[in-house]
Amino acid sequence: xxxxxxxxxxxxxxxxxxxxxxxxxxxxxxxxxxxxxxxxxxxxxxxxxxxxxxxxxxxxxxxxxxxxxxxxxxxxxxxxxxxxxxxxxxxxxxxxxx
Numbered sequence: 001x002x003x004x005x006x007x008x009x010x011x012x013x014x015x016x017x018x019x020x021x022x023x024x025x026x027x028x029x030x031x032x033x034x035x036x037x038x039x040x041x042x043x044x045x046x047x048x049x050x051x052x053x054x055x056x057x058x059x060x061x062x063x064x065x066x067x068x069x070x071x072x073x074x075x076x077x078x079x080x081x082x083x084x085x086x087x088x089x090x091x092x093x094x095x096x097x098x
């Protein structure tokens with residue numbers, strides 16, 4: 001897939017017509033909410049006083065899954081369009097999977 005960089009730290013995802021991050025923090029599969037430019041991660045829910053799944057902006061706080069299947073299952077029932085990205089390692093460009 002051909003990926004063209006832009007000035008916002010994202011690259012064009014190609015045929016999908018959406019942007020993806022230029023690089024990720026480590027190896028693994030990540031759920032990317034491309035319209036929000038956020039990753040699936042965890043955050044503290046102050047009201048419920050518990051940790052919950054939530055979109056996060058920092059790739060360091062994203063959930064990195066060992067397999068594509070785990071990423072897909074974790075992204076079920078979440079609002080917003082998303083894709084699964086795979087990173088071969090820190091600083092390397094991710095690939096759209098699926």
